[in-house]
Amino acid sequence: MSEIEICPCGSNQPYTRCCQPVLEDHSRATTxxxxxxSRYTAFVKKHDKHLLGSWHTRTRPKSLNHEDFPVVWLGMEIHACENGTAEDTVGSVDFTTRYIEGGQLSMLREKSEFLKEENLWYYLRGEADIKKNKLEQNKPCPCGSGKKFKRCCLNS
Ligand SMILES: [Zn+2]
Ligand SMILES: [Zn+2]
Structure with a gap:
């Protein structure tokens, strides 16, 4: 039996039953x-079609340059949701993501705003608060590989 891939979004569900169907079909994002x-997972998977397609036209960038994004994503935690249910047309999600970028461990907290138009949810905007911590080269890498940081994600 092949190993089941757990979804990057932190749900602890198999990827094929969590975010993958949403990446393939935007209308499955009912909240x-x-x-x-699914957008966090799309960043991890570099799935531009879903990222751009679910970005509200008012704030959507023309294209995505993944070189501007963190290379090693460590996870996401959702703290709270306001509205954003299947019955709402606006909603917001308060979350934290952790990632490694340029030799630093970053924690990004954001309250993202979402809008529903013609039955599809879109990301509108969010204000991010980013805290960066320099990582020690000889300490274990925060990605969980068990290797020293300098031999693991430092150079990614
Ligand atoms: Zn997921
Ligand atoms: Zn690592």
């Missing part, structure tokens, strides 16, 4: 939280 999770 703001589902869309939030």
């Amino acid at each position: 703001a939280e589902i869309l939030m999770r």
Whole structure:
């Protein structure tokens, strides 16, 4: 039996039954939280079609340059959702993501705002608060590989 891939979004569900169907079909994001999770997973998977397609036209960038994004994503935690249910047309999700970038461990906290138009949820905007911590080269890498940071994600 092949190993089951756990979804990157932190749900602890198999990827094939969590965010993957949403990445393939935007309309499966029936709540703001589902869309939030699928967009985080799309960043991890570099799935531009879903990222751009679920970005509100008012704030959507023309294209995505993944060189501007963190290379090693460590996870996401959702703290709270306001509205954003299947019955709402607006909603927000308060979350934290952790990632490694440029030799630093970053924690990004954001309250993202979502809008529903013609039955599809879209990401509108969010204000991020980023805390960065320099990582020690000889300490274990925070990605959980068990290797020293300098031999693992430092150079990614
Ligand atoms: Zn997921
Ligand atoms: Zn690592």
